[in-house]
């Protein structure tokens with residue numbers, strides 16, 4: 139992970155100080171504390187009518203060449219569902235509808251210190267899966283034979299779906 143060295147507001151070099159028991163980056167020049175928080179991201183467990191799961195093969199780092207769920211970082215002004223469905227469309231060309239929330243987990247990141255990952259179940263969608271942004275491939279896999287998954291949080295959402303919802307009917 140790269141470290142922030144300069145104040146984003148005034149450009150002065152950052153120092154550190156302890157606030158509420160935590161060491162925080164602080165700009166002495168403009169007396170600003172840089173609060174760093176987990177970065178929100180979303181992903182979708184997309185299931186077709188044969189109980190196959192949609193995975194994308196990553197074309198960018200981190201974990202380039204490894205499969206994962208469609209997803210990515212939230213943009214300002216969108217809610218988590220919108221973020222998940224936008225990423226789904228960008229990476230696979232599918233227009234989906236969120237069925238329900240599978241879970242929210244905090245996970246260490248490679249670019250950011252910590253990521254807040256939200257996972258949704260999507261069983262209603264239109265279109266045909268085709269690789270887009272950040273994805274080299276987008277393919278459906280059987281639950282018994284899917285490949286290694288790049289991120290533990292994604293793997294956990296698949297397990298949550300399988301354990302609790304695999305046999306619940308999809309919305310009609």
Ligand SMILES: [Zn+2]
Nearest residue numbers: 145148165168
């Ligand atoms: Zn400053």
